[in-house]
Amino acid sequence: MTEPGTPIRVILADDELLLREAVMTLLALEDGITVLGTAATGAEAVELVRKARPDVAVLDLEMPTQDGIEAAAEIQLIAPGTRVVLLTRHARPAVLRRALDAGVSAFVTKATSVKELPSILRSVASGGRYVDGAVATAALSESNCPLTEREIDVLRESLDGATIRVIAERTHLAPGTVRNYISTAMTKLGAANRVQAARVAWNEGWI
Template sequence: MTVRVLLADDEHLIRGALAALLALEDDLVVVAEAATGPEALAMARAHAPDVAVLDLQMPGADGVKVATSLRAELPACKVLIVTSHGRPGHLKRALAAGVRGFVPKTVSAQRLAELIRTVHAGNRYVDPELAADAISAGDSPLTAREAEVLEHAADGAPVAEIAERAALAEGTVRNYLSSAATKLGAENRHAAVRLARERGWV
């Protein structure tokens, strides 16, 4: 009755250390490791693990995107996400993607092992503190277009460029940017981008 685990994290140091620690548990076995989103997906297809432990931020595709694909291809594989910087919005999106567990990297390895068993048993677990943050932060007040335009504005692009990419008039883009900034209580669109990112709304 061993649990087959896939480990995905771009930091080799951490991934290796984690693998070693989990190997100490009698009932857990790490069957595959990955350093990027696509790699994690490929490994999952090849090894069909019982539980996938994914880092939230990886090159290629983030943990939530991988979880979404996994949900479709390997419904039996439970997903547990670990993250360094807990953004409220990410938690919400992760749960929507069918993730079974969501914890910060501040937990101990012992606790992580327990949680792997927990999600494997079919239960859910989210870190209480992150959950509290997510609830107090509430839902994103942004409409679909506002969020879309904000995303395009993320790297400091001029309005003309955003307008072209979104196929909108410049005036319209300015409007969405402005209303988004107002809703977030930001002085201008750049501060708005920062805030939205922090809350995980983009």
């Protein structure tokens, strides 16, 4: 993909200026890496990729307007040559799966050392893939999510405290059916109500 000797051209997107600047500065000091620019939102990142055509785009997962995965999917369309490195705060197996589906080349948590970043970027730029070790093992072992598809849908919709009627509308199900799914999910997760169930499932990375 990138010939040896040619510097890797990188952009960096994160909504926290402190982290963005700090990492950018350190990456820029690195031999063989050129930082073309930074972005604070998903939309900005996509726009920057469109203009600058970097080899690698490092995207934070949690960003305003568009999260890292949505931005990654869009980047695949408009700049197939750009590899995406997804940066995330919490390592959640379900997110890893969505990220890989979106065509992300590397999955890195913020518990990674800055010193490892350059080699990850180089590896990705030359066509490699990288998945954070802890997340990878978690993804393998924690595939035993006890929830069914619909239970996950319903729980996800109830994360923001929506009422059952609203959840029913959003999932195109009957209210009674929603209550049944919530009920089974609650017993599976040992929760006292749907809010707690949603929290548990979220923490486990299942929704």
